[in-house]
Every structure is written in C-alpha cells, then in structure tokens.
Amino acid sequence: MSFINYASREINCKIVYYGPGLCGKTTNLQFVYQKTATEAKGKMISLATETERTLFFDFLPLALGEIRGFKTRFHLYTVPGQVFYDASRKLILKGVDGVVFVADSQEERMEANIESVENLRFNLQEQGYDLDKLPYVIQYNKRDLPNIVSVDELRRELNPTGVPDFEACAATGEGVFETLKAIAKLILLELKKGK
Amino acid sequence: MSNPQLVMYDEEFKQINGVIEKLLREANAKVIFLVDKNGQLISGVGETERFDTTSLASLTAGNIAATGGLAKLIGEKEFSILFHEGEKDNLHISIVGGRVILVVLFDSRSSLGLVRLRVKKASDELTAIFERLMQKAEEKEKSGESDFPFAEITDDDIDNLFS
Numbered sequence: 001m002s003f004i005n006y007a008s009r010e011i012n013c014k015i016v017y018y019g020p021g022l023c024g025k026t027t028n029l030q031f032v033y034q035k036t037a038t039e040a041k042g043k044m045i046s047l048a049t050e051t052e053r054t055l056f057f058d059f060l061p062l063a064l065g066e067i068r069g070f071k072t073r074f075h076l077y078t079v080p081g082q083v084f085y086d087a088s089r090k091l092i093l094k095g096v097d098g099v100v101f102v103a104d105s106q107e108e109r110m111e112a113n114i115e116s117v118e119n120l121r122f123n124l125q126e127q128g129y130d131l132d133k134l135p136y137v138i139q140y141n142k143r144d145l146p147n148i149v150s151v152d153e154l155r156r157e158l159n160p161t162g163v164p165d166f167e168a169c170a171a172t173g174e175g176v177f178e179t180l181k182a183i184a185k186l187i188l189l190e191l192k193k194g195k
Numbered sequence: 196m197s198n199p200q201l202v203m204y205d206e207e208f209k210q211i212n213g214v215i216e217k218l219l220r221e222a223n224a225k226v227i228f229l230v231d232k233n234g235q236l237i238s239g240v241g242e243t244e245r246f247d248t249t250s251l252a253s254l255t256a257g258n259i260a261a262t263g264g265l266a267k268l269i270g271e272k273e274f275s276i277l278f279h280e281g282e283k284d285n286l287h288i289s290i291v292g293g294r295v296i297l298v299v300l301f302d303s304r305s306s307l308g309l310v311r312l313r314v315k316k317a318s319d320e321l322t323a324i325f326e327r328l329m330q331k332a333e334e335k336e337k338s339g340e341s342d343f344p345f346a347e348i349t350d351d352d353i354d355n356l357f358s
Contacts, residue, residue, distance in 0.1 A: 001200040001233070002200055002201075003200070003201045003202075003231055003233070003235040003237075004200065004202045004203065005202075005203040005208070005237070006202070006203060006204050006205060006208075007203055007204065007205045007208030007209075008203075011345070012235045014233055014234065014235075042247065042249045042250060043247055043249075043250050045250055045253065045254065047257075056257060056261070057257060059234075059250070059253045059254075059257075061249045061250075061253070064357070065355070065356045067345065067348055067352050067353070067355075067356065068345070068347075068348060068352065070345075072356065075234060075235070075253065087264055088261070088264075090264075091257070091260035091261060091263075091264055092257075094232065094233055094260060095231070095232065095233025177357075181357050184353075184356070184357075185353050188345065188348065188353050189353070191345045192345045192346060192347075192348050
C-alpha cells in the first residue's frame with residue numbers, strides 16, 4: 001500500500017505491470033524511462049536473464065510533481081511474464097496500489113492473455129486483494145502487428161468489468177503514457193476516497 | 196488488506212532517525228537505511244548521498260521477499276537476518292517488527308558481531324516506535340481526524356501532474 005510520509009511530505013505508490021511473457025511490460029517501462037526528464041526519474045533496474053527476459057522484476061521510480069505540497073512518487077514494477085516464474089510474480093504484487101494488465105493483441109497469444117489475467121486475480125487474492133476493488137487498467141499492446149484480434153473481442157475476453165482500457169504499441173510508445181496516466185489517476189482518486 | 200497503509204508523522208520520524216543515527220555510531224557503520232517491506236525508503240543516515248537509495252530500497256525489499264518465499268518453501272516463517280559479504284563492504288539486513296527492513300552497510304572498521312549486537316538493541320527500540328506509529332494512524336482514522344492532504348484533491352490537481 002502507499003506510504004505517506006508527513007515528515008518529508010511525500011506520497012509513494014506502487015504500480016505493477018502484469019501480463020503474459022513477451023507482451024511488452026518491460027518495453028512500457030523502457031519507453032517511460034526514455035521519455036521522462038532526468039530530474040523526474042531514478043535509475044531503471046532490470047533483473048533479467050542473458051536473453052533479456054525478466055527474471056525477477058524491472059523497477060523504475062518516477063517523481064511526478066507535487067499535489068498540495070506533497071511530492072508524489074510512483075514506483076513502477078513489472079513481473080516476469082513466463083508461466084514458471086509464478087512464485088516471483090506473487091512477491092512483486094505485495095503492497096501494490098494499482099495494476100496495469102498488458103495484453104498481447106496477437107491471435108496466438110489470446111490464451112496466454114486469459115491465463116495471465118486469471119493468474120493475476122488469483123495471486124492478488126492470495127495477498128488479500130480483490131482485483132475488482134483495486135485501481136486497474138488494461139492495455140492492448142502490439143496494435144501495429146498484422147495478425148491481431150479486434151479490440152471488441154479483446155474487451156469481451158479480458159475486460160468484462162469495463163475498466164479503462166487503451167490500445168498501444170509500446171515499442172513506438174503509442175498509448176504508453178495514456179495507460180500510465182490512467183492508472184496514476186485511479187490510484188490518487190482511491191487515496192482520496194480512502195480517507 | 197494484508198498490509199495496512201504506512202503513515203509517517205514528524206514526531207516518530209525524528210525518533211526513528213535518532214535510533215538509527217545512534218546505531219550508525221555504535222555499530223561503526225557507513226550507512227543505515229530503513230525500508231518498508233513494499234520497497235519504499237523510509238529513512239537513511241550516514242553517507243547516503245553516495246548511494247542510489249531508491250534502487251537500494253527496492254532491491255532490498257525484493258531480496259527480503261525472495262528469501263521470505265524460500266523460507267516458506269522449507270517451512271520457516273521467514274529468515275529474519277540476511278548477511279551479504281563483499282570484498283570491502285558488507286550488508287546486514289534484518290526485519291524489524293515484522294514489516295520494516297533495517298539495512299546496515301559496514302566495512303572492515305566494524306565487524307559482523309558488533310553489528311549484530313547493536314542491531315538487536317536498536318530493533319527493539321524501532322519495533323516499539325513502529326507499534327506506536329501504527330496505533331496512532333489507526334486512532335486518527337477511527338476518530339475521523341485527518342490532516343490528509345489528498346482528501347480535497349481535484350481532477351485538475353491530478354491532470355496538472357502530467358502537463
């Protein structure tokens with residue numbers, strides 16, 4: 001959960017990017033990193049294998065600015081997407097304030113998407129969270145590829161509750177900041193509600 | 196929720212810093228950090244400017260989470276102390292009061308024995324402070340008394356963050 005520090009006047013929130021292997025979670029973070037002013041970002045950390053598959057997590061701290069005199073910081077994490085890294089995925093969800101689900105729009109990844117959403121819901125439950133009550137947005141990534149499923153169908157399969165969703169191409173950056181903005185906004189509104 | 200929100204107030208922040216500054220001197224350490232189990236840096240004393248404290252906090256929490264996972268697999272509740280030995284610098288990482296991580300970085304001017312001894316004493320003091328802090332936050336929430344800065348934020352405030 002978020003950490004509110006009245007002494008240093010800071011609010012820290014944790015956003016986790018979730019999704020099947022190779023859907024573009026790390027690419028999302030890399031784009032945010034590239035496009036953010038140096039003073040607003042910290043170092044991006046990637047704990048990855050030699051073939052650049054995420055092994056444990058990627059981490060990117062962002063300082064967005066001040067709200068009512070409080071510095072707002074967002075810590076962006078990705079999980080390893082590959083199925084057998086489930087134990088690691090659970091750990092990263094600890095203390096999460098908001099989740100971005102990155103779906104791979106390609107036809108052949110549809111099943112992996114569905115499996116991953118179910119896995120997300122289950123792993124959150126284990127930590128005592130309910131996906132339906134958590135700030136949550138969905139990104140349909142890789143919209144630039146030829147063999148993709150229509151947004152309507154993706155919505156039907158992955159977004160039955162109608163949370164905010166976005167089309168994206170993380171490699172070129174399209175939709176990346178829209179997604180981040182949406183989840184940050186939901187988290188801040190949740191903080192407001194919570195008190 | 197499994198992990199209630201952590202709130203830090205001025206009074207407790209000063210007390211916490213007092214304890215870890217004392218620990219820094221008594222353990223002859225270089226740097227000491229306190230990190231929330233979720234990876235948020237709570238405070239740091241010593242030569243903090245030499246280190247990327249945000250990354251350190253996140254990796255420490257990841258480390259504790261991973262070893263915690265290992266512990267559960269073999270039927271332990273958690274491993275409450277981790278020690279990493281380097282050529283020059285060493286890290287002593289311990290869990291305080293079940294939810295906060297205390298990181299002590301030290302070199303050959305100190306020793307593992309000394310650090311362990313002093314950490315134990317400081318941990319008790321820190322545990323007491325964090326317990327008070329939790330109680331205070333809970334009471335404030337119950338009484339509805341809140342100086343929470345976000346209670347009145349508007350959509351405009353949020354949009355301005357991204358402009």
